[in-house]
Amino acid sequence: MDETLNRYRESIDNIDAALVFMLAERFKITQAVGEHKATHDLPPADPGREDRQITRLRQLALDAKLDPDFTEKFLRFIIDEVIRHHEQLREG
Numbered sequence: 228m229d230e231t232l233n234r235y236r237e238s239i240d241n242i243d244a245a246l247v248f249m250l251a252e253r254f255k256i257t258q259a260v261g262e263h264k265a266t267h268d269l270p271p272a273d274p275g276r277e278d279r280q281i282t283r284l285r286q287l288a289l290d291a292k293l294d295p296d297f298t299e300k301f302l303r304f305i306i307d308e309v310i311r312h313h314e315q316l317r318e319g
């Protein structure tokens with residue numbers, strides 16, 4: 228039994244749970260955004276907004292000593308999924 232490893236893993240499990248809750252909240256909001264966009268005939272994607280989000284988060288990542296390329300890929304992965312949901316809502 229490695230107590231040190233167990234303690235680290237408990238902390239990792241808490242962080243992973245927080246990530247899931249935060250992602251769930253983000254997708255609740257983007258669901259509302261998708262409905263709003265579909266109702267008002269707005270395009271699913273807004274590349275200008277995405278550029279600003281990526282620029283901002285890359286800087287936050289640098290400040291937090293997190294790899295900015297990884298951060299951008301992670302955000303891109305999430306946004307692409309959101310756009311897919313928006314497109315589905317638009318198609319009805």
Ligand SMILES: O=C(O)C(=O)C[C@]1(C(=O)O)C=C[C@@H](O)C=C1
Nearest residue numbers: 260271272273274276277306309
């Ligand atoms: O802000 C929007 O317009 C959204 O639809 C949300 C969001 C995002 O997930 O952050 C998703 C798609 C857009 O291209 C930009 C941003």
